[in-house]
Amino acid sequence: MISVLGYLLVFIAGLITCDLIRIAQERRGIRHMARAIIGLADPAEAALRQWSADPHNMCDRPGCPRCWGGWGRS
Numbered sequence: 001m002i003s004v005l006g007y008l009l010v011f012i013a014g015l016i017t018c019d020l021i022r023i024a025q026e027r028r029g030i031r032h033m034a035r036a037i038i039g040l041a042d043p044a045e046a047a048l049r050q051w052s053a054d055p056h057n058m059c060d061r062p063g064c065p066r067c068w069g070g071w072g073r074s
Contacts, residue, residue, distance in 0.1 A: 033051045 029051070033048060036051050
């Protein structure tokens with residue numbers, strides 16, 4: 001019983017860790033976008049288009065509207 005609780009605890013800790021990593025990556029992207037807007041002094045849409053066109057900022061999800069549609073790889 002104790003080992004099952006231990007496994008559940010490790011599983012939940014892994015889920016929380018993945019969530020925290022995802023949140024940190026989103027915050028990093030927002031910070032980079034804000035710096036691009038300030039640095040380029042362009043409209044927000046132009047800075048967002050430039051940020052999302054960078055391959056480092058693209059996700060691997062097929063059909064992602066941000067990466068595969070509108071701004072990024074189109």
